[in-house]
Amino acid sequence: MKSRVIDLRSDTVSQPTDEMRQAMFHAEVGDDVYGDDPTVQKLEILAASMIGKEAALFVPSGTFGNQLALFTHCDRGTEVILGEDCHIFEHEVGAASIIAGVHLRTLQTVSGKMDLQKIKQSIRPEDLHFPETSLICLENAYSNGGVVDIDYMQEVYCIAKEKNIPIHLDGARVFNAATYLRTDVxxxxxxxxxxxxxLSKGLCAPVGSILAGSTEFIEKAKKKRKLLGGGWRQSGFLAAAGIIALVKMTTRLHEDHENALYLANELKEIPGIKVDSTNNHINLVFFQIEKTNRTPEEIEQIFKENDITIFAPDENGNMRFATHYWVTKEDIDKVIMLMQSILIDE
Known part of the structure; x- marks a missing residue:
């Protein structure tokens, strides 16, 4: 019998629950390009309601959703203000320059926050030589594991509204952020x-993300989704899992956070490991192996031989572990014992 594998690479590896698989099997479907899929419609209405927006659109991935937002909000040649280390800039393959055709003006961040005065100064005045500022992007929770406070988001929103500039939120893990802040999303x-x-980061849905906004915005985005090849057919099979993700999986994210905190605290006790506690807000644990005689490849292989999947440390010994529905406290104990054996017994 094949051993169960503990996968700590990301919460994107979380697989559908049995309930999701049954719901997908029995889903009522239609052609979503024609607006005929009742399960997709149910998901989009639910998502919009939960997130506090007029309408929502089911899209294939988070990157697709972010880039579709830029494509919908911005005219070509305009400028978008965002953090220098945010996901849209760092991890989306430079797509904004190809799809939306926009210029990205990046600002330094501290714990996921751009300086408010710098944001004000970066909004372009009317001038023949400057591009128009068309959008400001925020991220919450941040991909470094930190959560941005609501007061900061409100301040940025007020700055944007004074200049009639829209705000797009990359909320890939926004339900994690709400869980950490103990507030409604x-x-x-x-x-x-x-x-x-x-829907697939920690919520266990197999595929998909949601883009939400005003009815007018979503109608415009729907056509651009089609242009990008994102028109679904019988996508209700996938939407069925997304509904369960929203109804049930969003309410248990505190368990992943508690496990991540437990993991971080246990790692701190191992000599030679330095844990980044500043952004240990959600289900991501960042740490550094300060000294070891083993190569990154050797460390990754040792974990693999013990049925644990990880990303190898980088050249500076930096690592990230992610907790999710399929990682238990007992799994974490196994991980800690193995890490101890690697660093203490070498």
Whole structure:
């Protein structure tokens, strides 16, 4: 019998629950390009309601949703203000330059926050030589594991509204952010004109994200989704899992956060490991192996031989572990014992 594998690479590896698989099997479907899929419609209505927006659109991925937002909000040749280390800039293959044809003006961040004065100064005045500022992008939770406070989001939103500039929120893990802040997710998303969030990051849906905003925005985005090849056919099979993700999986994210905190605290006790506690807000644990005689490839292989899948440390010994529905406290104990054996017994 094949051993169960513990996968700590990301919460994107979380697989559908048995309930999701049954719902997908029995889903009522139609052609979504024609607007005929009742399960997709149910998902989109539910998502819009939960996130506090007028309408929502089911899209293939988080990157697709973010880039569709830029493509919908912005005219070609305009400028988008965003953090220098945010996901849209760092991890989406430079897509904004190809799809939306926009210029990205990046600002330094501290714990996921751009300086408010720098944002004001970066909004372009009317001038023949400057591009028009068409959008400001925020991220919450941040991909470094930190959560941005609601007061900051409100302040940025007010700056944007004074200049009639929309805000897009990359909320891939926005339900994690709401869980950390112990608030309803709408308290976060109210300070954005559009928001993208993932159904497959920690919520166990197999595929898909949601882009939400005003009815007018979503109608415009729907046509651009089709242009990008994102028109679904019988996508209700996937939407059925997304409904369960929203109804049930969003309510248990505190368990993943508690496990991540437990993992971080246990790693701190191992000599030679330095844990980044500043952004240990959600289900991501960042740490550094300060000294070891083993190569990154050797460390990855040892974990693999013990049925644990990880990303190898980088050249500086930096690592990230992610907790999710399929990682238990007992799994974490196994991970800690193995890490101890690697660093203490070498």
């Amino acid at each position: 709408k308290e976060i998303t109210q300070y954005s004109d559009s928001v993208m969030f993932c």
